Structure formats: C-alpha cells, structure tokens
Amino acid sequence: MYNANDTTFKSGFISIIGRPNVGKSTFLNRVIGQKIAIMSDKPQTTRNKVQGVLTLDDSQLIFIDTPGIHKPKHKLGDFMMKVAQNTLKEVDLILFMVNAEEGFGRGEEFIIEKFQTVKTPIFLVINKIDLIHPDQLLALIDSYKEKYPFKEIVPISALTGNNIEKLLEQIKGYLPEGPQYYPADQVTDHPERFIITELIREKALHLTREEIPHSMAVVMEKMEQKPGKEVVHVMATIIVERDSQKGIIIGKQGKMLKEIGQRARIDIENLLGTKVFLELWVKVQKDWRNRASQLRDFGFRDDEY
Incomplete structure (x- = not known):
C-alpha cells in the first residue's frame, strides 16, 4: 500500500x-x-x-x-x-x-x-x-x-x-525496493533506429486511408553520419501488401511520400538533436503479416517474449 x-x-x-x-x-x-x-x-x-x-x-x-x-x-x-x-x-x-x-x-x-x-x-x-x-x-x-x-x-x-x-x-x-536499472537520462530501452521507423510509420498512419494502416511496416535500411558532417542520413523502406497500397503511399507525383517524409523528418531531428536527410522508398511484400520469416525480418520476434 x-x-x-x-x-x-x-x-x-x-x-x-x-x-x-x-x-x-x-x-x-x-x-x-x-x-x-x-x-x-x-x-x-x-x-x-x-x-x-x-x-x-x-x-x-x-x-x-x-x-x-x-x-x-x-x-x-x-x-x-x-x-x-x-x-x-x-x-x-x-x-x-x-x-x-x-x-x-x-x-x-x-x-x-x-x-x-x-x-x-x-x-x-x-x-x-x-x-x-x-x-x-x-x-x-x-x-x-x-x-x-x-x-x-x-x-x-x-x-x-x-x-x-x-x-x-x-x-x-x-513497487518493491530495488536498484536503478537504467541511467537517469535514459528514457527508453529501444534503440534510436526503432523509434525512427515508428515515427515514419506514425506519419504514414496519419496521412493515409483506412485500408493502409495494419498492412504497413517500416524497415530501416541505413542510418549514418559521415565524419565531419552535421547531417544524419536515414534511409528507410515502407512495406505494404498490395500494389494499390504502394500507389496510395507514394501519391500523385510522389506528393504523399514527400509529405510523410517531411513530417517524419521534423520528429526525427527532435529525437536526434541534429539535421537529418531522410530518404524513403516503398516496397510491396504480399501478405507479409502471415509470413513468419518476414515478421522476423521486420523485427517481430515472439521468441524474445
């Protein structure tokens, strides 16, 4: 009590x-x-x-x-x-x-x-x-x-x-009496790469139609900061299940994908505290939510729980 x-x-x-x-x-x-x-x-x-x-x-x-x-x-x-x-x-x-x-x-x-x-x-x-x-x-x-x-x-x-x-x-x-498990300034145990892919997915969720959300995943391809440069280069792929969904994510003349990228970049820069160059791609992986190998590739590993 x-x-x-x-x-x-x-x-x-x-x-x-x-x-x-x-x-x-x-x-x-x-x-x-x-x-x-x-x-x-x-x-x-x-x-x-x-x-x-x-x-x-x-x-x-x-x-x-x-x-x-x-x-x-x-x-x-x-x-x-x-x-x-x-x-x-x-x-x-x-x-x-x-x-x-x-x-x-x-x-x-x-x-x-x-x-x-x-x-x-x-x-x-x-x-x-x-x-x-x-x-x-x-x-x-x-x-x-x-x-x-x-x-x-x-x-x-x-x-x-x-x-x-x-x-x-x-x-x-x-709560029981216990140790301080994490440093005082640490707010999550997830790596920055995971949070960045989640921020990109959030923006796509906000901007796309009802048919998209649960058939979408975001995979980090590359995140690097070259020596002497202040900009972090982030390259990520948005995965969907159908060609029609790919078209929605990209949008007319690429406008939707550009908007997703612009909004995500603001949050990512706030997270990292530095300028970010964000490059987004869209790829179709049919029925990925029912394929165990692809779920593992996208970070959903139930053997960890």
Missing part, C-alpha cells in the same frame, strides 16, 4: 494493458516527457513492447506500453497478443487502462477474464475523463468495482495531464 513516509528507493516494471485506442501511448509519452511511442486515432498501432523509463529522486518506473488486446486475425495479430499477455507475468504492477467515454463492453470483459489467473496487483486507470461529466464517472467506477477487485481505481486525462501525478505516487507505493 502507498506510504508517503517511505524513503527507500523503489523500482519496478509496470505494464499498460487495454483495448486498442484507449490512450496508452499518449499516457506513456506524457509521463516520460517526450515522444517514444507513436500515437494515432487508428487502433492497434503499437506492435512491439515499447519501454519507457521515468527516473525520479526516490524511484525508477519502467513502463511497458503493450499492443492493444484484441482478437487476432493474422500471424502479426497472434504476435501482438502474445506480447501483451506475456507481460502480465513479468511485471510488478499492471495498469488496466480504459476509455471513460466508451464504458464497459465485451472488449473490457475479455481482458478482465485474462486477469483471473494473474497474481500481479492491478490498477484500473480510467482515461479521457475530460470528455465525460463527473456523474458519469462515478457510475463507471461503480460498474468496474463489480467486475474485479482492483487495488486502486484512478481517473486521469493523459491528454491534459489531469491526475497523472497522483497516479505516479500510487504506483510508487506498490
């Missing part, structure tokens, strides 16, 4: 679980203070575990943003579910995040069923409270109390930052 007088150094791993599009990545970026997880209004955009590190004077909180839990429709979906469910066994605390606007539904019921065999403490985090009336919130809290004995129920707004500090204090109260 939370004890405000506790002066020992706490550290631990916290998994953020929830249906697609409840605000997990927005929450992680808010807590860490910079973008390490991509955000989109299209569900299921997080595919790998994204680890964010928050180091405070008295604690280090290592957050794992998992893919949204959903029923898989292909091998990539199976991988995403395995990642999300395996983290339940590996962490010190679970944050079950729900969307205040959407209430309790079959998706939440599906996730709570997964909790029945989990011994890890679980918080219910009700996100997007800025979008509902306080009376609706009280009713929502009561409905969830009937479903599962959550250790804590914390309403927040990841977008505005409302109640985030309170949640962090309560999280610390449930």
Whole structure:
C-alpha cells in the first residue's frame, strides 16, 4: 500500500494493458516527457513492447506500453497478443487502462477474464475523463468495482495531464525496493533506429486511408553520419501488401511520400538533436503479416517474449 513516509528507493516494471485506442501511448509519452511511442486515432498501432523509463529522486518506473488486446486475425495479430499477455507475468504492477467515454463492453470483459489467473496487483486507470461529466464517472467506477477487485481505481486525462501525478505516487507505493536499472537520462530501452521507423510509420498512419494502416511496416535500411558532417542520413523502406497500397503511399507525383517524409523528418531531428536527410522508398511484400520469416525480418520476434 502507498506510504508517503517511505524513503527507500523503489523500482519496478509496470505494464499498460487495454483495448486498442484507449490512450496508452499518449499516457506513456506524457509521463516520460517526450515522444517514444507513436500515437494515432487508428487502433492497434503499437506492435512491439515499447519501454519507457521515468527516473525520479526516490524511484525508477519502467513502463511497458503493450499492443492493444484484441482478437487476432493474422500471424502479426497472434504476435501482438502474445506480447501483451506475456507481460502480465513479468511485471510488478499492471495498469488496466480504459476509455471513460466508451464504458464497459465485451472488449473490457475479455481482458478482465485474462486477469483471473494473474497474481500481479492491478490498477484500473480510467482515461479521457475530460470528455465525460463527473456523474458519469462515478457510475463507471461503480460498474468496474463489480467486475474485479482492483487495488486502486484512478481517473486521469493523459491528454491534459489531469491526475497523472497522483497516479505516479500510487504506483510508487506498490513497487518493491530495488536498484536503478537504467541511467537517469535514459528514457527508453529501444534503440534510436526503432523509434525512427515508428515515427515514419506514425506519419504514414496519419496521412493515409483506412485500408493502409495494419498492412504497413517500416524497415530501416541505413542510418549514418559521415565524419565531419552535421547531417544524419536515414534511409528507410515502407512495406505494404498490395500494389494499390504502394500507389496510395507514394501519391500523385510522389506528393504523399514527400509529405510523410517531411513530417517524419521534423520528429526525427527532435529525437536526434541534429539535421537529418531522410530518404524513403516503398516496397510491396504480399501478405507479409502471415509470413513468419518476414515478421522476423521486420523485427517481430515472439521468441524474445
């Protein structure tokens, strides 16, 4: 339980679980203070575990943003579910995040069923409270109390930052005494190359139609900075499943691909703190989401989890 007088150094791993599009990545970026997880209004955009590190004077909180839990429709979906469910066994605390606007539904019921065999403490985090009336919130809290004995129920707004500090204090109260796993200035365990490909994918998600998002991957081909040069050269390939999708990504006279590149370059320069020359290509790999060898090539390795 939370004890405000506790002066020992706490550290631990916290998994953020929830249906697609409840605000997990927005929450992680808010807590860490910079973008390490991509955000989109299209569900299921997080595919790998994204680890964010928050180091405070008295604690280090290592957050794992998992893919949204959903029923898989292909091998990539199976991988995403395995990642999300395996983290339940590996962490010190679970944050079950729900969307205040959407209430309790079959998706939440599906996730709570997964909790029945989990011994890890679980918080219910009700996100997007800025979008509902306080009376609706009280009713929502009561409905969830009937479903599962959550250790804590914390309403927040990841977008505005409302109640985030309170949640962090309560999280610390449930973490064990432990070491500082990462240097104080490290905010993620993912290499820069991974984050850069995710930033490119985010821009493509924002700009393209509904048929594109889940059939798209981004692969880093080259990232180098020549001696004496201030510019980092990044070359990446956007992978899609059909020729028609390739045409959409490239756009008329290459305008879409150019826009994706311009927007991604701004975020990449912010990440690296230097000028970037970004070169993007588009390639068709038919049905890659159902091919285990290509999933491995694109970084989706379920043997790591």
